[in-house]
Amino acid sequence: MSASQALGGPSRCGWVLGPSLDKIIKNVAWRKHSQLVAACKSALDKLDSVVDDPVDPASCTPLYGLSTSDTDFVLQPLIMALDSASPKVVEPALDCSFRLFSLGLIRCEIDTPTPTPSPSPSPNPSSHSHIFRLIDSVCKCGALGDEAIELAVLRVLLSAIRSPYVLVRGDCLVHIVRSCYNVYLGGMNGTNQICAKSVLAQMMIIVFTRVEENSMMVDFKTVSVAELLEFTDRNLNEGSSIQIAQNFLNEIVDVKSKEGIAESKLCLQLEYDNSEKKGEPIDGEPGEGADLSGYSKIREDGFMLFKNLCKLSMKFSSQEHGDDNILLRGKVLSLELLKVIMDNAGPIWRSNERSSVVKSVDTSVNLDNKEDAASDDLCISKPRRSTRIVIPPKRLDSYLWAGRKSREQGKS
Template sequence: MSASQTLGGQSRCGRALGPSLDKIVKNATWRKHSQLVSSCKSVLDKLESLTDSIIHSPLFGISPSDAEFVLHPILLALDSAYPKVVDPALECLVKLFSSGLIRGEIDNGSKNVIIFKIIESVCKVGGIGEEAVELSVLRVLLSAVRSPCVLIRGECLVHIVRTCYNVYLGGLNGTNQICAKSVLAQVMLLVFTRVEEDSMDVNVKTVSVSELLQFTDKNLNEGSSIHFCQNFVNEVMTASEGVPDDKLLLLPPSDILQNGSGGAGDDNDNVGEGDQKSELSDKKTNNEAETGGGGGEAGGSKIREDGFLLFRNLCKLSMKFSSQETPDDQILLRGKILSLELLKVIIGNGGPIWRTNERQVINKSILQCFELQPLYIYQCRP
């Protein structure tokens, strides 16, 4: 048996982590990344002694304390912003999410603090100026949202969408921008199919990249970009199809990711006004005051609560107007058009929930969307 096959020990998480940690050690600059190298070696030694066990943890089969320890070098690698160690860290995260090895609820203030920090760091490295890293970031984020074992909530979900927006608006090439748009559309289908069924375990169709470029962004196509981006999305979606349903049953009752009970509290509900490329904001507003009802409305489902939050943010983003200082803001215009296209994807694939009165905000948001359709059609004309 080769060394790469034995790295990480016998646990499933170890087999995913081991080769990536070894690659990080080999690619690191020893003087600059001594702490990272030391952390990787300590974790590799630790993984040799770990075996899978049925335990409630953010990392399948590993205790919560050990999970934080073994994931720490991944966080360090991402925070280094050094492409040669960032790349294997991102590759490892794709494996962990696609295999259902990372589990539970991810949001600011949740128990899975290390996972939340990792998602934040993944979003951050998307801006280091490397084409390959941009694509890897998109792959990780789509894998995370795609996983039926992970419920990404509130600020974390908004952060993921904002990161994809930024790649779309300022990506290093046309192919990456098309990939970002495709990932955003796929995320919308994932989130709102779950909203419809109020369940994490759903069948979701894969977006058609060529249809997304039917009216806009044809100029971004660099020959084989459409084919590349379609394969990109297909690979992520099919990689997660083999996740066994029984992993969901290993979650503690408070973390069951189906028909979860959402509590009232603060949610992200504002569109950013800072960085032109940062189209969605971290700023929080009280969701109960916004909707005129508590978190228990519409069944109190966490899945639906976050879906409504995301839908409202897209509606608000589509209504942003340029300032007097920058009346011809092309980045803002592209962001508005993208928001309308994503709203069209959501409503075009919507089911019975969009024809009910469970939440007054749905009706208001849909009305806003259709009021803006003439603007969308006008801006998208060739």
């Protein structure tokens, strides 16, 4: 490599991948991870010879300007580094993943690969599978028990959801949300837990703003961490933790890609508008056998996420473990995220018959005896199924009650 040539070669992806792969090589134990070192060196050699496609650098290949085969080759060492379980190796891999998403260099749909071959496979199944493996490996890093790694995982996951170039779908979307739940419930310190909760709330706003607009290209508000923690989790307020979490969130949300948006918009528009509609019913929608034949992928996945949040709020409720703090915090978090969605719900959630999931949940809030918080119930109802959740903290009762009353006043 010449002295004037940047590490990683002339491609945009190389500018990001090159320094990170070099740092991984320097940090890794060569004898223990010889295959990782070899993969990183091979990827660096490949990047030296790769240039952005001059015809269509923003084509629908998963990595900007790289072919499908090159994408597979250069992502493999990044995934191996994430799977190494060594914080010194994982850290540069997470930072690289964050920049790939935040700068719009990853551009594709991300979903859990199907176990059996599809009759109509996607054009780039291998590369799309590599992107999912990247996300999956990032999620697993949250369990390493390292404070800095936890925050880095949250950065990557929110940047993936925030990117207008990436459509995170189905079970992969739920997987990301569950991984953030795990950081919130078992984070190494209060600041990390506040960051995890803030990231989850921001994800809800982004996803459901897109559901409302039926578009990836939307303007959305940034979560106010102080307001989010106003009624709950005051025990996590460790000095400047709220300001740290707010700065952490702003840094991710405010990142602007250097590339134009129109090309990516066209790419994703073609992917979800021309896709085959599944027509599968979603639990929680009114009517027997209602289908999604008129839904885009964005709205289909939004309703599926909402359904899963309802399930999470039920899962964390347990009469046998009523005093379990983790179960209680998980339940409360689920309800708060549902409230974030309801507070930001637009006309589609109230006017579209198939979109009345929020409406059915909202109207099932039963807080008649407001003075006795211990006896108040919140019922999340779905057709032929319901769960009864007792809310001990009076501040959460008031929190939900205030949100419900404000929505009623807005409709009147």
